[in-house]
Amino acid sequence: MSNEIERLLERQDEAVSALFLENKGxxxxxxxxxxxxxxxxxxxxxxxxGTIH
Structure with missing residues (x-):
């Protein structure tokens, strides 16, 4: 995985964690x-x- 993608995923994880901590469900x-x-x-x-039902 490239460093750029890794940093993006880390920022997303941090944002989700912040939402949990702030109780913003x-x-x-x-x-x-x-x-x-x-x-x-x-x-x-x-x-x-043809494969979608």
Whole structure:
């Protein structure tokens, strides 16, 4: 993994930890939902059209 990606992941971990410590569950939930939506969009783009049910 490149140093740039590693630093990005570290910053994300720090941001998530800060949200937990500040008891901001709603903001964390919003971030997680957005990440899941993006992941599903990527999967839909990568899947052949005939395999989605």
């Amino acid at each position: 709603d903001e964390l939930t919003d971030i997680l939902v957005a990440a899941l939506q993006e992941a599903f969009e990527i999967l839909l783009e990568a899947a052949p059209a």
